[in-house]
Amino acid sequence: MKDHPANSPPSKDRPLAYRFGPFVLHGGERVLRREDGQIVALRPKAFETLLALVEKSGHVLSKDELMERIWPETFVEESGLARNISVLRKALGEGYIETMPKRGYRFAALVEVIEPKDETAFEEGTAEEGELALRAKTAAELTDLAVEAKATERSVVPSESAPLLASVRVIASQRKLLLIIVCSLVGALLVAVLFAKWKDGSQPRGALTGAALRSVAVLPFQTSGELGDDPAFPIGLADALVIRLNGIRRLVIRPTGANLERARKAQDAAEIGQSLGVQAVLTGKIQRVEDRLRVATQLLDVESGEIIWAEKFDLKLGDPFAMQDRVTEEVVRALALAFAEEEHVRLFRRTTLNPEAQKEYSLGLYLWSRRSEEGVRQAVEHFERAIVADPDYVLARVGLADCYAVLADFGYMDVHQGFSRARDEALQAIALDPEFGPAYTTLAFVKHRYDWDWAGAEDDFRRAIALAPNYDVAHYWYGLYLITVGRLDEARAELDRAAELNPLSLAIVTNAGLPDLYARQYDQAIARFRRALELDPNYHLAHLRLWEAYETLGQHDQAIEELRECLGGAGRRDAANKIVAYYRTMGYEAAIKRWLAEDPWRLAYANASTYARIGERDLALQSLSQSLTRRESRLVYVLQSPDFDWLRSDPKFQQIIGEIETLRRKE
Missing domain, CATH: 1.25.40.10 (Tetratricopeptide repeat domain)
Incomplete structure (x- = not known):
């Protein structure tokens, strides 16, 4: 046994082993053992991370160096490396791996290189242990091989006969054309992978299988270079992919846009997936390199943090539709038997x-x-x-x-x-x-x-x-319709389904509490409205609904606080301060009446509801008549709204309802 610097190159013929603390790392066998022969179970990528650090012990390895070694030619977010480091620290204990801020990681322990002839001294253990270790190693390697096989680099070159679209803003137009190109390719590739997994069930044991995959979130792609200053590009790409992938009826595709921009505050894609309630997350990076576009995508298993598949490809700028045809044809040939005919047509139709x-x-x-x-x-x-x-x-x-x-x-x-x-x-x-x-x-x-x-x-x-069972807006608007016709249990089911499909939509999550409000179950409604505030504490609609509920219950202190938060969240700070000042000096009903006289809601129906809740009969009926004259759409709620319960026997109110029914019959 000899002392060598740990960063000396291992023999190509007989890989080295390394001793540090109570551990021995066998490079050839890809096994980590304790000195007593006990095997420390590590997934292959975690082992590769440890081996890279040990080989360079005492030196700082940058995150880029580690990721290039562990996942060559594959796009993986830094969170994958961070997970490996966390796993290793749990397995080894503290003091072995140091984080060097803004630089990378360093293996801090003293490392002794073991010559090949001495390795047998640390290969003791029962035959059963060896067989189990081999099985574990083989299964784990198959997982990584499945990922790496999907991550081969591909280059797709479109026809050079079609020029780029000319416009006044050439650069902006090129960016939008890139969106079409990337959308077509990534959508087709993801469809191909998902259906291939449904078709042959070729996932490794323990990984999320195609047959089990039912929900995916598409995150706005990260951009760099000259694409980085265009916010519409990544969100537009993600939304376009959602539209394309919604053609797969067996999948729930989470909407994107502003909702996922809020989710991106979580940094880690797996955390975003958990907040969205999906099984997998599609992420990607796009970089403009001279006359080419480099695109890297991956589908991440939210529960395990493992990569289900990854793709990396380069594109030349050209006719995006010729390129779409080329990729789509390849996918169709590969998966001709995986689709229902109508599904096939919709997925690949321009x-x-x-x-x-x-x-x-x-x-x-x-x-x-x-x-x-x-x-x-x-x-x-x-x-x-x-x-x-x-x-x-x-x-x-x-x-x-x-x-x-x-x-x-x-x-x-x-x-x-x-x-x-x-x-x-x-x-x-x-x-x-x-x-x-x-x-x-x-x-x-x-x-x-x-x-x-x-x-x-x-x-x-x-x-x-x-036709579109996973379209959240359809369930949302249908649920609101069901409230207006008094079918509250059905409304609750539809709104809950909409919130399940789009759990980050503040409007949907908030208004999922309306069936309870209209059922006069105010405590349950308040609890539902507060769920939206867990997503955004300043969301004005959630505070508006809470104000309505507390006002109806006569809990004026809570009501005025929610109204203040509502107005503040909508950017009306002066109005918020004014209503609080009025409340302190003249009481609740008088404060609301004066405030509405000075600064009424845009919709007459909203004024009618507010006046009704504070007992102002004449002003409520006057505003309701005005709403009818304007033919405001919110009048559809008047038949079921608890705001008007005490007015339903009033002749003037009944006259307004009669006019509404007459107009409905004419229509």
């Missing part, structure tokens, strides 16, 4: 042939995801440009319909104009694609909120869910 339309749609989708008045108005402009570029672009028409419906519903534009435009766009989308569920969702919303054709609305909601 939604548009026009790159300018795709670019404008992606921008519209990004702005829509912000859910602000300004964002929705800007989204309208981009969806309209997409339709000008391609009048048959179904996704753009549904996006435009949703924008107009929401603007009208919130009182941001004329009710008649907004809902009429929403209906027209939804009907045109259905004419183009009679099997597209989201188009029926928007049409049902218009029939419910504006046409007051409730039977027709229910038919379209049901058809939308049948």
